[in-house]
């Protein structure tokens with residue numbers, strides 16, 4: 001067999017897909033995976049570059065389904081842009097990032113998509129977008145149809161953040177109904193706003209509304225109530241729903257129950273809800289850990305990991321929000337005005353691998369399902385992404401399962417934030433070589449900038465059965 005010019009072979013490693021793993025040589029050319037061959041076969045003629053992956057795992061590039069880039073929340077804007085966030089993503093083994101086109105005040109959902117798409121042209125890795133509807137009007141169905149024609153079939157709805165980006169219940173239901181006709185998928189941030197408002201008002205009265213009080217201002221019941229409500233709407237609309245950043249076992253159980261009734265419903269969680277607990281709000285810089293929903297008690301954190309092991313979480317996204325310590329601190333006396341969210345696009349794969357695979361023996365295939373294959377499926381971009389197989393984009397991570405790295409502080413990472421929530425943590429497992437579209441972009445500590453080659457991905461229709 002002769003391959004085209006600029007071909008590459010990854011030899012000696014263990015290829016891990018979500019449904020199979022084993023020793024294989026991966027042949028790459030024209031930006032695509034061409035073939036997987038037996039490890040002892042001799043290499044075909046025309047290979048320009050051989051990557052020695054002995055002792056390493058060869059993983060499909062991570063797909064981060066939940067990544068906020070240069071996003072304004074309240075009066076704060078996250079610090080990165082597509083160039084810097086994609087570089088950090090690649091360093092962490094993520095080769096596709098999916099951001100949200102959240103309309104600015106006065107902007108339509110479609111205008112937000114067009115604006116974000118331009119920004120995403122600067123990306124160094126593949127990108128896709130979720131649309132977002134804040135307020136229903138008679139133009140929304142056509143806009144959602146036009147988005148679907150542009151390859152955007154996932155649409156974000158927030159049931160909280162009133163007076164900013166919250167969609168009311170009528171809007172949520174109507175968008176679900178429209179997406180059902182378009183074979184789309186609603187991405188829902190589910191927290192009951194009125195329960196949060198009530199909790200916040202009471203705590204403000206007693207002057208307990210600072211970052212240290214964050215967990216109590218957004219109770220688990222607010223999440224459970226909203227999940228239950230949105231599931232009822234989804235069932236009524238015969239639609240499909242994906243709950244972003246679920247934090248507690250009761251909320252996940254509702255999704256599981258709905259799935260047993262035949263509802264197409266999915267759970268995303270995030271590394272921080274599987275590793276970090278609300279005790280951090282009692283420590284010296286609680287503002288660093290303010291995210292919505294908040295970190296939960298240790299029992300929930302361990303319970304969520306248990307659910308990951310039992311196959312009840314479908315994806316793990318970063319919910320990356322690149323704020324600085326100064327931004328976090330400025331209004332830390334009042335969680336209602338301070339910026340929420342934490343940096344995490346770069347650390348997602350390594351911290352999850354270290355905890356779930358190294359410490360807790362999660363099968364490698366399940367790890368790949370959670371960080372790459374399922375996010376690709378739930379964004380309509382599988383098998384272009386999320387698998388190492390002939391015809392797939394050659395987004396590949398040669399991952400060293402033995403490499404230990406101390407996350408001493410943000411200086412060992414590449415995100416624009418000056419802190420990491422995992423500071424002081426020793427992790428095992430780190431990407432060594434990363435290919436994006438068949439090109440080596442990370443080799444050890446070195447970044448080979450491919451330029452603004454970010455590929456925009458188009459979502460395929462989701463159909464009427466569960467995709468994972």
Ligand code: URP
Pocket residue numbers: 068189290291292293319321340341342
């Ligand atoms: O705290 C978070 N998660 N901030 C980002 C916006 C969102 O709700 O995902």
Ligand code: ZN
Pocket residue numbers: 189244245292293
């Ligand atoms: Zn959210």
Ligand code: ZN
Pocket residue numbers: 066068319320
């Ligand atoms: Zn988010």
